[in-house]
């Protein structure tokens with residue numbers, strides 16, 4: 001299994017000189033599994049650059065298949081979709097799944113010509129074959145990839161889902177936006193992520209910042225470390241960085257997290273992880 005980070009930032013893109021290392025695009029992960037189509041976790045602005053990369057291969061010839069798994073439909077998780085060029089190429093097959101029965105109408109809303117400067121490939125019969133649907137099962141397969149899901153506590157009207165992907169004897173979990181307001185919220189996450197090799201976890205707020213934001217959908221980074229230790233994950237990748245957090249500040253956070261019983265690093269845009277059988 002290969003995982004590449006195309007966007008690591010929460011809320012808004014931050015193309016700032018102080019963010020060159022960890023990146024400024026909003027969240028998007030590419031997951032490659034042998035014997036499965038291209039898997040994509042969330043569709044922030046990083047999706048645009050992933051699209052450009054995919055065009056160099058099958059997607060540029062109209063022969064690509066991708067499945068996009070959305071955690072929820074807050075802007076920073078869907079705004080890359082109108083700018084995902086493989087959607088404009090006939091012959092490609094793109095499936096988009098999320099936790100809400102209203103997903104299709106939610107995605108259509110952001111394509112309205114009042115807001116959106118590109119053709120509406122959902123309704124105009126141009127480009128790729130597109131399927132949009134609700135994730136209806138807590139466990140399913142896409143090719144050789146086994147996907148597990150769980151509802152996750154986040155904020156507002158958006159239903160939110162966490163994902164676990166298993167393949168080739170390895171596993172990752174993805175929870176970019178989550179808050180733990182009660183033990184049940186923690187337990188549902190621990191059950192989903194138990195023992196994964198890599199956990200990509202919400203890192204929006206420090207423990208000092210959290211009290212002023214309690215109830216707004218994001219936990220503290222210390223909560224992320226606690227969950228990773230409790231679930232015995234292999235490595236915690238701090239992810240979904242606050243838009244105002246500079247590279248030196250992020251590295252400082254990693255240092256303070258070290259020595260707490262789990263290997264910790266900060267997600268960097270462009271990083272590729274390769275999980276191979278021994």
Ligand SMILES: [Zn+2]
Nearest residue numbers: 072074154177
């Ligand atoms: Zn969110």
